[in-house]
Amino acid sequence: MILSRGSQNVQTLEIGRQFLTENKLSIMAVLKKSAGIGTDLDAVAQSIDELADSYMVLMSITGFIDVSSAP
Numbered sequence: 001m002i003l004s005r006g007s008q009n010v011q012t013l014e015i016g017r018q019f020l021t022e023n024k025l026s027i028m029a030v031l032k033k034s035a036g037i038g039t040d041l042d043a044v045a046q047s048i049d050e051l052a053d054s055y056m057v058l059m060s061i062t063g064f065i066d067v068s069s070a071p
Helices: 010-022 024-034 042-062 064-068
Strands: none
Touching (some): 024 042
């Protein structure tokens, strides 16, 4: 939805940021597993990497890192 509506759609970006905020712990777990931190799960490694890539794209498009680290 965010990619199809474009980065200029403020309402869509806010919805994306809200999703990321509400799911921050789950996203951190996926990113840690993708980085190789924690248990070794070779069977799901490709799925974890794809999911981590998708989260990173979503964070980049919404400016989540910039917004969440602002005072």
